[in-house]
Amino acid sequence: MMDEKMKEVFEHMHAHPELSYEETETTEYIYNYLQEAGFNPVKFSNTTGLYCDVGNFDAGNPIIGVRADIDALFQEVDGVKQANHSCGHDAHTSMVIGTMLKIKDDAALESRGVRFVFQPAEEVGTGALSVVDEGVVDDLDYFFGIHLRPIEEATNGYAAPSIEHGAAGSLQFRIVGEDAHGARPHLNHNAIEVGTDIVNMLSKIHINPVIPSSVKMTQFLAGGKSLNIIPGNAECGIDMRAQTNEQMEELKGRVFNILKNIEALYDVKIEDMEFSGIVASESHQDAIDVLRTSIVDVLGEEKCLEPIITSGGDDFHYYTVKMPELKGAMLGLGCDLKPGLHHPNMTFEHSALANGAEILYQAILNVK
Template sequence: MITEKITEIFNHVHTNAELSNEEYKTTDYIYDLLKDEGFEPVKFKNITGLYCDVGNWSGDYPLIGIRADIDALYQEVNGTLQANHSCGHDSHIAMVMGAMMKIKNHEALSTRGVRFVFQPAEEVGTGALDVLKEGVIEPLDYMFGIHLRPIEEAADGYLSPSIEHGSAGSFEFKIVGNDAHGARPHLNHNAIEVGTDIVNMLSKIHINPMVPSSAKMTKFMAGSKSLNIIPGSAECGIDVRAQTNEAMDALKSRVHNILKYIEEFYDVKIEDLEVSSMVASESNDEAIEVFRTAIIDTVGEEYLLDPLVTSGGDDFHNYTVQYPELKGAMLGLGCDLTPGLHHPDMTFNRDRMETGADVLYQAILNVPSE
């Protein structure tokens, strides 16, 4: 019964993907299904998404959060730009709801409270922070998440008790100057040449070489159909990555300095600057141990991996960074995922969704009751 329900949920969400902060139908679908299953879900007041409590919330027992992210990416699939679940969030929803149905009437709920959180906008890095503003995380003692892992990180059926994501961020801005005639290059600063200097300067950033990091231009749009115009303006984007939050702070500071220098040297304006970032993981040893024992209890020690260190990012870690006393970790699920996360044709072994639900269920049981 649970197996069929997990598949049904996945298929529905997969074929009805919605973008970050636009997950209205997804929210309604989860809400209505949980109501039909006898739960009492609550929609967030100011954002899409919802949460649902089960168990004992008397204040004398541990309170456990389980998070599923519900948004999709916007990308080209078979020639069409559309919302697409190529990061596995559809499966995360299905696995978390599967764990809910397994734990629903368990006697262990008399000695623990569980809050299932269906979070919007992970892909744009703002969802967890918005959920924190809803006030639903502060009471919790533990916070658990789950994420599919590509085959390069975890073979099919293997699981890791934590994913140690790096910090990821972006700078989006406009170089604003004046256009000039192609015959008079002395009358402006060519935005393409300005952008080239930014690219070169990004390559010269050096921070602690023991900490993986990178900064690179990932968006540059300048010029028009008229090739006799030297463009004075451009739209730009920079992606930054660092394995630790301290290294990210240093990296972002250097990028800010580069943009200030560019303004002064070329007499152009850097306008509409938007800076976003996802923090690096700060997993808790006790939470990792809960997942480690849950993996062993569910599939056996032979399928247990060490914590996975990856340069990817996830805004789940905002929960534990903003609340250091929160014991958090994210489960990594090996599921024959190819050719990779965020690839428009990403596929995985869907039978593993039941494994993920089972481990989440067991993790709830394995949290100490005192």
């Protein structure tokens, strides 16, 4: 019965994807679904999404959080640009609701409280921060997330007790100078040549090679239809990756120093700098141990993988970075996902949904 209900939620979510911070109908659907199932959900006051408490929140009881992300990506699917659940958030939501349905009348809830969080805007990396601002994470002792894993990391029937994501950052900025006539190159600094020097200088950044990191120019727009104008302005973007938050801070410092030196060298301005990013995982060992035990309980010891280290990112880790005392970790679920996360035609074995919900259920029971 639970499998059928999860399938129902998944199919609805999959057919009605919504972009980050636009998940109004998704929020309404989950809210109504939970109300009809006998729960008392609460919508967030300042953003899309909602949460729902079950169990006993009396003093002395452990308070456990379980998070599902609810937003979709925007991408081209079969020639049409649209919202699309190619990262598995529809599956995450269905598994968390499946967990709720399974634990709803469990006697174990007399000795613990559980807060189920349906978080918006994971894909833009700020939804977790919005939830933190709502204050609903403040009283949690444990916090568990879940994410489908590509087949290269975990096959169907296997699971990992944590996903150790890296930090990711994007820096947008403008090179601001003056245009000049193509016959008079001495009258300005060619923004394309300035950008080329930035690319070359980025390639000379050398930091601890033991910790994976990378930096590269991923956007450069300069010039126009008139090819006899030397462009003085350009719009630029840089992508940064690092496996630890400390490595990311060092990488950011080197990049900002390069741009500062470029300003002085070429007498141009670097303006409208806008940095956005997500932090690397800082999982808590106690939470990892609970998930490991739960995987073994459900799938057997031979199906429990080591923590997955990946260069991808997830804003779930803002919870533990912002609140170091919070015991948080993200379950990695094998499901034969291919050809990869964010591929417009991503597929996975739907039978894995039952495994994910069962492991989350056991994790709630295994918290002491």
